[in-house]
Amino acid sequence: MINDTLFDFENDVNESLKLFFDSKNLPLYDMMSYHFGLHDKESATTKRKYSQIIKAFYEIFATDKKSIIPAAMSLEMVNAFLEIHDDIESGNPQRGSGDAVWWVWGPAQAINAGDAMHSLARVNLHDLTNSKFSKQTISNCIEWLDYACLKSLEGRFRDLEMQEGLNTSVDEYKAMSRDKSGSMIGLCLAIGASLSELNKAQQKTLFGAGQLLGIANHINSDINQLWSDNESQPIDFLNKKKLFPILAAIEKAAPKQKRLLGEVYFKRVLEKEDLQSVREIISDLGTKEESESIVLEFETDAYNKIYEATKSQDFINFLRGTLRE
Helix, strand or coil, X not given: CHHHHHHHHHHHHHHHHHHHHHCCCCHHHHHHHHHHCCCCCCCCCCCCHHXXXXXXXXXXXXXXXXXXXXXXXXXXXXHHHHHHHHHHXXXXXXXXXXECHHHHHCHHHHHHHHHHHHHHHHHHHHHHXXXXXXXXXXXXXXXXXXXXXHHHHHHHHHHHHCCCXXXXXXXXHHXXXXXXXXXXXXXXXXXXXXXXXXXXXXXXXXXXXXXXXXXXXXXXXXXXXXXXXXXXXXXXXXXXXXXXXXXXXXXXXXXXXXXXXXXXXXXXXXXXXXXXXXXXXXXXXXXXXXXXXXXXXXXXXXXXXXXXXXXXXXXXXXXXXXXXX
């Protein structure tokens, strides 16, 4: 039942984004439109995951249905702000199947485009007044947006700090991924709850559950990068980011295994071939299976909290499928 409305809603969000960017005559807005893939299917990104989640939440829980397209646009713009900055930070020349914004226009202009996305995300929430949402509800949504953005950036700060040493703990990784990857999911759930008139305690519970799902997703992404058959470049590994199975291996490794891992990470430049050496060491320690078990633990905890706040297994099933795509 949920999926019946999502395709049309996603098209409506895309059309609203396109109309907005096309109404501007400054090339800055062309860069933002490019990132969303609104004019060229080969460009950066076209999936609207956060629009789908907030629409599904609202369809299940809201009693007085109103247009939430401005909120969906806002969520997609916040995510775009983070994606554009992530691509610059990592030096990744591609986003999805196309070139990243910074690769086309340069890092400086890409920073402008990313920051403009953040500003527009806040502005768009004010457009919810046209849908007859109260000023208090809109103010609450903006508070959640500001809080989530700050936590996302704190997570990115921790991620960069963790790159150069081997002293990062598993707990430090969890704190980083909770904020970096989980705050966006938490924001989507909290704003959906606010628009559906769930109380503040429920909103807080849902934001926290989203952060737990962020940890699970981040660890799962690390597992896929280390053991995927995909031939694409393992960007995070090559940037010396501490992937979770590697940190778990370091904590349980014998001195000889730690030394071998150190020899890889203290190289001036990592190469794709180094991944195989690391994979062999950590496979011997069983940290792939351990990491998969931890992903399941965080997912279970998160979905239990979501059920506690919503009492809806339908939404949990939808969210589980959407986040795994």
